[in-house]
Amino acid sequence: MKTTHRSASRGRLAQCLLILATTAFLMIPAAAAQAHDVPETTDPANGSAVRTVPTKIGLTFNHTPLAIGSVVRVEDATGTDQADGPVAIVDNHVTQAVKTSAPEGKYTVVWRVVSSDGHPIEGTFTFTASATNTAGTATPSASPAAAATGTGLPTELITAAGAVLVLVIVFVMRAIFVKRRLRSPESDR
Ligand SMILES: [Cu+2]
Structure with missing residues (x-):
């Protein structure tokens, strides 16, 4: 018992x-x-609208993640990964290059890095680009010509506006000078 x-x-x-x-x-x-690292900012910012697809995607963490097993997928609207080359980690900045021909539209960045405490961390953020990144595909002869015709008219307008401004200043200065010359004999005595 x-x-x-x-x-x-x-x-x-x-x-x-x-x-x-x-x-x-x-x-x-x-x-x-x-103790896990957390992303403080992303470039582009989550939910933002950008003019062209950026050449690089950036993530800034509160600590420096470990340089192993990092993946940053830059998925376009169809889910195709537009990332170009490996992930780069410099201090607490994680960057991923993007293909120059990456199409416009909504992007979802799917990232996964190893936190400085050894634990894998992951997340996603989105942005929308209204134009493709064609930085490397522009014809060298076409762009200077387009730039020249584009600036022709404004340059003339600026010159005309400048001439008018100079004339106005001259008139105002003369008016002040004449007034002073008229007043000075009275005020001096
Ligand atoms: Cu952890």
């Missing part, structure tokens, strides 16, 4: 220890989670 009582109380103690151990074990990941 005594032995069964003893084993029952022992069982209860074991149960208490098990509950305590389980609680402690559950609290460890919660504390560790607070």
